[in-house]
Amino acid sequence: MQSQIDTQNISFESCIYKYCGSDQTGTILIATHNNKSCQISIENGDVIAASLGRSKGYQVAKELLNDGIRSASFIDDLKFPHTGVAEIHSSQLFLEKLANIPHLTLVKS
Numbered sequence: 001m002q003s004q005i006d007t008q009n010i011s012f013e014s015c016i017y018k019y020c021g022s023d024q025t026g027t028i029l030i031a032t033h034n035n036k037s038c039q040i041s042i043e044n045g046d047v048i049a050a051s052l053g054r055s056k057g058y059q060v061a062k063e064l065l066n067d068g069i070r071s072a073s074f075i076d077d078l079k080f081p082h083t084g085v086a087e088i089h090s091s092q093l094f095l096e097k098l099a100n101i102p103h104l105t106l107v108k109s
Contacts, residue, residue: 016098019074020045020091027078032067039080046091049082056086061097 016028023045030038038052038060050060088094
């Protein structure tokens with residue numbers, strides 16, 4: 001099931017915390033303001049991998065900081081194949097790096 005995330009009315013971080021805090025599995029698909037595609041994979045509520053263009057893993061948070069988020073959606077049970085460099089070993093660390101994105105507020109729900 002696909003859930004559209006309205007980044008105009010609710011913060012992206014609130015949405016990612018929703019999925020991370022609910023033990024869900026799936027993928028958040030993001031389009032940036034620079035028309036790049038990003039995938040953040042969540043398994044049982046933990047961020048396990050991220051990719052954005054040529055950026056992988058924790059580097060994705062920095063790229064999102066540079067590019068900004070235009071739109072995002074979550075698809076239940078969708079798993080993208082990721083290379084080892086895209087793996088996230090600490091979901092909390094990745095979420096902390098996302099906290100540096102301007103105009104987006106981290107509010108854990």
